[in-house]
Amino acid sequence: MKKLLGYHDVAISMDVAAETRQRDGLRDSLAAERTLLAWIRTGLALMGFGFVVARFGLFLQQVVIAQRDSALKPSGLPLWFGTALIGAGVVVNLLSVWHQLELVHAMNPVSASQQHLTTLAVSISLFLALVGLAMARYLILARPSTDPPRISEERFVTSETHQGIIDRASRHSVDQTVESLTAILQSKGATLFAMVDHSGEAAKVGMTMRPTKLLIFGSPKAGTPLMLAAPSSAIDLPLKILVWQDAGGQVWVSYNSPQYLKERHGLPPELLPNIGVVETLAHEAAE
16 A cells, blocks of 8 residues: 555656746746847847838938938938848847757747747748848838939920920039030130120119020021021021029030021021031030
8 A cells, every 4th residue: 555655746746847947947037038028129120210210311411412401411321220220120030030940949849829829930030031031122222312313414495485496405513514605615616795794783783583694606607598488587586695694503515506596586496507506516515
C-alpha cells in the first residue's frame, strides 16, 4: 500500500511540475509578444513621424522654387532626415521580428493559439517594414529638382488680343537679353531704329512696371520688297522684338510670327525669308 501511495505522489508531483512549466512557458510567450508589439509601435511611430517630416520638407522646397528667389536655397535636409527616420522604423520592425523568432525557438512549445498570435504579430511587423520601404522610395522619387526650371518651349498665342505672337523663353535677364540682341543685330548688319524702354518710361512718371523693352529694327533692302508687294505690311514693319518679364520672374522674347504676317498681308512665299530672320534673332538672343 505504501508503495502504491508513493507512486501516486510521484505522479501528482509530475503533473504539478508539468502544469507549472506550461504556465511559465505561456507567461514567457505572452511577455515576448508584448515586447514585440511594443517594438512594432515604436517602428510605426518612427515611420509616421519620418513621413511627416519628409513631406513638410518637400512642401518647403516647392514653396522656395515657386518664389523664384535666388536668395533662398531649397534644402533637402528635412527630406533626407524624414527618410532616415522611416529607415530606422523599418530596421526596428525587422530586428523585432528576428528577436521574436529567436525567443520562440528557444522557449518550450506553446499552444496552437499562442503560435497563431505570434505568427500574426510577426506578419504585421513584416508588412509594416514593407510599407516603410515603399514610403521611403516614394519620398526619394517625389523630391523636386533644386535646379532652376529650364524653359525652352515656344508659346504660340492665338487669342484675339495676341494673335500671331510667339513667346520664346530667355535664359537671361531683360537687360542681358537686350544687350545680346543688340550685339547680334550689329553683327548681322541690321539697323536698330529704336529701343523703347516701357518700364523706364513708367518709372519717370512714378509708376511701377516689370522690365519691358521693345526693339525696332530692320533693313531697307529686306523690308522694301515686302512693302512693294503688300503696302499694308508697312504697319508691321520694321520688325519688332519685345523683351519682357512676367510676374513669376521668367523673361520672354516675343515677336510676330512670320507665317502670321504672311497670311495677314498676303505676302508672296518667296519673300517670307525677309521676315523669317526674326525667329533666328530671337532664338540666339534667348540662348
